[in-house]
């Protein structure tokens with residue numbers, strides 16, 4: 071086709087998408103509005119700027135984030151290539167020198183004649199004759215956000231994200247936490263919830279720890295909005311010692327089977343994925359440092375050994391209700407030539423955003439060459455992410471990080487830490503084998519030259 075593909079947003083997803091398109095020699099215009107117009111969190115005009123931490127998390131493949139990275143390396147991701155060469159010492163994590171990382175990404179993209187980089191804001195969706203990838207991120211500019219909302223429907227684009235912590239189901243102590251429901255109706259049905267009961271003494275200990283916990287610093291643009299319906303639990307608690315007992319921790323309608331009595335307070339955990347491997351702490355969105363969350367939430371009876379899949383967060387985050395809007399190839403259901411990628415597509419995190427860009431770029435390249443885009447196998451970390459954002463329940467959809475709970479189940483590998491490690495290892499083996507077969511079937515143009523082999 072003669073028309074170039076437009077990629078909107080020169081962040082992690084957009085840069086990766088443009089790179090994948092260029093690998094297939096597809097002419098691409100990459101639009102980045104900075105430095106002319108910035109976002110409330112970005113500080114530079116650089117491509118692929120890391121807005122906060124400089125870490126891409128664990129680099130061990132028995133960890134889901136490590137596996138996702140390894141898949142990206144093997145596929146030939148520019149974000150991973152740049153991250154590996156801008157690496158700084160960080161134990162088993164992959165952390166980078168952020169300026170060096172951005173420079174590497176820019177140099178790589180500028181070296182490709184297929185890519186034209188334009189520093190300008192896109193305010194409307196390009197017309198239907200262009201294949202387009204929207205990768206404008208959680209801080210998409212207002213005019214483009216309006217255009218997206220018109221396309222998806224207002225109720226399919228969210229602007230603020232209050233995320234409750236999520237724990238691995240098998241790490242909940244079920245000798246303490248009991249199943250049950252306050253009201254036996256609808257989506258609040260018995261069996262959907264675990265209840266962690268607290269007596270007065272346990273509640274007081276938890277409350278005091280919460281009041282002393284260190285919060286993350288708010289950005290100016292976040293302060294204005296966080297009271298609007300996503301109140302962090304620590305802010306609610308500040309209103310009085312018993313406020314939580316009348317709010318998210320109210321014990322009404324629940325009886326602890328161990329005592330036969332109503333507890334002083336209750337933390338409810340709601341099933342978070344179809345496989346019932348993840349549970350979220352209802353109403354526990356918060357803005358505390360992750361280490362503080364781990365320490366304080368483990369004071370809750372039944373969660374002393376909880377493994378956290380995700381910690382609570384509150385920040386501005388534009389994202390679409392992807393189960394309603396997207397196909398597993400990141401194309402929209404309504405318009406095959408329009409893709410979303412990155413955080414706006416319903417994934418969470420640097421790595422996941424870049425992975426979404428890799429999938430959308432690969433799909434858009436296929437479409438530009440007159441082929442049908444193909445989803446990644448669901449047994450790979452890439453495919454598991456795509457499956458989640460398209461198959462999750464749209465009524466409760468929240469963006470997610472990669473975790474093994476999103477993968478199709480494997481035969482039981484036993485319980486406890488050893489069983490989990492063994493199961494994760496098997497997930498990794500299956501994912502890398504299936505990715506290799508998928509890459510071979512795609513016949514990637516330069517596979518082996520840009521892709522980092524081994525692992």
Ligand SMILES: Cc1cc2nc3c(=O)[nH]c(=O)nc-3n(C[C@H](O)[C@H](O)[C@H](O)COP(=O)(O)OP(=O)(O)OC[C@H]3O[C@@H](n4cnc5c(N)ncnc54)[C@H](O)[C@@H]3O)c2cc1C
Nearest residue numbers: 079081082083103122123192206207211412413419420423
């Ligand atoms: C404040 C904040 C802190 C975060 N911290 C972390 C963290 O520490 N670790 C982590 O893993 N994740 C973090 N995230 C989540 C997420 O991983 C990052 O936001 C990540 O950068 C998302 O990648 P992306 O490519 O989707 O978006 P971005 O990296 O934000 O890229 C989108 C790009 O699009 C540009 N753009 C926006 N609108 C337009 C337009 N109309 N026209 C042209 N260009 C446009 C923006 O300038 C930006 O460069 C954070 C998010 C926020 C909001």
